[in-house]
Amino acid sequence: MTTLPETTDKKLGLVIDLDTCVGCHACVISCKGWNTENYGAPLSDQDAWGASPSGTFLNRVHSYEIQPEAGAAQLVHFPKSCLHCEDAPCVTVCPTGASYKRAEDGIVLVNESHCIGCGLCAWACPYGAREMDHAEGVMKKCTLCVDRIYNENLPEIDREPVCVRTCPAGARHFGDLGDPDSAVSQLVAERGGVDLMPEQGTKPVNKYLPPRQKDELGTTGMHAPRLDPVIEDAGGFLGWLDKALDRLPGGAGSASDSETR
């Protein structure tokens, strides 16, 4: 049914940290890998080794340059997949009931055997999170790895979206954003997570953590700060070694030693 549930028991989603994302595209590749082998039709490629390769992806990483009023420009890598919106316009436009939002956890899915491939849901999504698979003629989108997160055949550590599991920078977090006490909700509160295109009225579940403020060049001068002097009164083994070496002929302590003799 393409009417939206009034509320969902959970709001499962992702929190993406734009401060730590290094733009390595590991999540893109692992997502493509997992979702080609699992839920629904494989994610096809066209002309993969030719002059103009193109293919279906459920997660893509953009890069943006931001120029502040003053100072150096900043580069931000920006992963984007379905935001599992609370007011998902992609669901209500679907004529067949193929698109739906789950009442139990809020995941937005496509039942591919009902999809006629009209593409209207992709028109309705402001974020470009839905892509029509060229080979299969059905709509593909992020499943929030629904076939991993509840999968008891996987070791517990792997029961999270593969993009989250893979990210070497820990820039992707998965959890229940409907629960204010969950780790992801805390993270969003602490770091001031934001919605993308809030004016579109989609109420996205996924949140983005803005990059932290950069260090200012200039506070430490042109050069690296001078190193502090080496510790004078070292104790312990190093202190003993220091003193022992001093006592050797030619050492700092040897002259005074000879004076006392």
Place this chain on the structure above:
Amino acid sequence: MHPAPSVIIFTTLSGLGFGLLFWLGLGLPAVTGWTAFAFFAIAFGLAVGGLVASTFHLGHPERALKAFTQWRSSWLSREAVVSVAALCLMGLYALGAVFFAASWTLPGWLGALGALGVVFTTSMIYAQLRTVPRWHTALTPALFLAISLAGGALLAGQVSFALALLPLAGVLQVLWWLRGDGAFAASGTDMASATGLGDIGAVRAFEPPHTGSNYLLREFVHVVGRKHSLRLRGIALGLGYVLPIILLLVPFSHLLGLLAVISHATGIAASRWLFFAEAEHVVGLYYGKR
């Protein structure tokens, strides 16, 4: 938006066909026998031909029946339901007119209402999309309805109605264009809101996700031919509205009537091409494009 020929043909022809069905259902003109047969054949040919063309761009047309199920939420599903209802009612009315020289008022009026309903639901598929600011306005259904009523009146030979409706549709067309040109900026969606990074400074797309193109760019970021938009607007306005009005004002002949219809349909097709080609989807922002 990518101007898919199947969708342009569909909206142009079916708009005209359902417009004609509207007037026929009202008994304007009250035709019977072979004349009725000819009128209904043209009307059904245009309406059904357009609907069939619209299935060409589906990935799985064999599942099209499923599209009748979600009328509670989906305008596309409503369009499917209303168009079948309208075609059935008008089929019944046509049966009476052609074979029994009868004018069954109830199916006729309901069918006429249904025909307008089809045009309205079609236009709402576009007007509902907040993602395409140029379309997201009540002017879109108003324009579609006016064009369909005017074109239908032209085909039905309702000269006085056509002379009133063509200028109305033309004015709506110009208003729709003028509003549309500022719609994207007025929508409030820009690079800053798309990325949430606007607080830091001016956001510029540095690198796209992949070096190759993709479905999103092909479907939503159509920039080819926009540079001709002003000329095409002139053609759409001239052929779609002005020339048919002139042809209707000079003493009536069937040849001029036919010319008026052809000119109108060509102009509306040009206007529909622009409807898609000029429409910018907000997703283009993620690619630094519009």
